[in-house]
Structure formats: structure tokens, C-alpha cells
Amino acid sequence: MADPILDRLEATIRARRDAPADASYTASLFARGRAKIAQKVGEEAVETVIAACSGDAASIVPEAADLLFHLAVLLADAGLSLDDVRAELERREGVSGHDEKASRTA
Numbered sequence: 001m002a003d004p005i006l007d008r009l010e011a012t013i014r015a016r017r018d019a020p021a022d023a024s025y026t027a028s029l030f031a032r033g034r035a036k037i038a039q040k041v042g043e044e045a046v047e048t049v050i051a052a053c054s055g056d057a058a059s060i061v062p063e064a065a066d067l068l069f070h071l072a073v074l075l076a077d078a079g080l081s082l083d084d085v086r087a088e089l090e091r092r093e094g095v096s097g098h099d100e101k102a103s104r105t106a
């Protein structure tokens with residue numbers, strides 16, 4: 001497992017996707033649809049930015065957690081997973097290494 005807490009969170013989110021809308025907050029988010037979920041990601045991103053600019057570094061943490069949670073819900077709603085994002089980051093890591101090597105030999 002790449003990251004137990006994120007993997008457990010993702011499993012819980014997937015379970016809520018098939019639950020009735022009134023079963024929980026996550027289930028109600030899925031019921032409200034992709035645009036609403038995306039809006040929540042935007043709101044949480046803005047709150048993270050505001051926390052980052054507040055001068056209180058510790059206040060970023062809960063906002064970042066809200067952001068990651070809502071982003072995971074958005075990915076699940078789109079039929080995607082954190083593994084898809086991990087794969088993209090790993091692909092970029094390879095590209096960066098290649099670019100870095102090319103720049104050294106140029």
C-alpha cells in the first residue's frame with residue numbers, strides 16, 4: 001500500500017458512492033453531482049490559500065486535509081483513483097529525470 005490513510009479514505013469514499021444520499025456527508029456530495037463536488041474542491045483550495053497567507057503555518061493542515069478529501073471524492077465521482085494520480089506523478093518523475101540528464105549533457 002502506497003499510503004494507508006489515503007487508501008482507507010478512498011475505500012470509505014467509494015463505499016459512500018453507493019449509499020443513499022442521506023446516509024452521510026460524502027454520500028450527499030455524490031448525490032449533488034460532479035459540479036457541486038468540483039465547487040467544493042475550489043472552495044477548499046481557496047481556504048487553503050487563505051490559510052497559507054495567514055502567517056500561521058499550522059492552520060494550513062486542516063484546510064489541506066479538507067482539500068485532499070474533496071479531491072478524492074471528485075476523483076471517485078469521475079471513476080478515477082489516487083493510483084491514477086500516483087501514476088501521473090511517477091510518470092513526471094521519469095520525465096523530469098530525463099530532462100535533467102539531457103540538460104547536463106547538453
Ligand SMILES: N=c1c2ncn([C@@H]3O[C@H](COP(=O)(O)OP(=O)(O)OP(=O)(O)O)[C@@H](O)[C@H]3O)c2ncn1[C@@H]1O[C@H](COP(=O)(O)O)[C@@H](O)[C@H]1O
Binds near residue numbers: 009016024026040
Ligand atoms: N475527511 C473527511 C472530511 N473532510 C471534510 N469533511 C466535511 O466536509 C464538509 C466541509 O465543510 P463546509 O463548511 O465547507 O461544507 P458544508 O457547509 O458542511 O456543506 P456544503 O453545503 O457547502 O457542501 C464538512 O461537513 C466536513 O465534515 C469531511 N467529511 C468526511 N471525511 C472522511 O470521510 C469519511 C466518511 O465521512 P461521512 O461520509 O461523513 O461518513 C470520514 O470518516 C472521514 O474519514
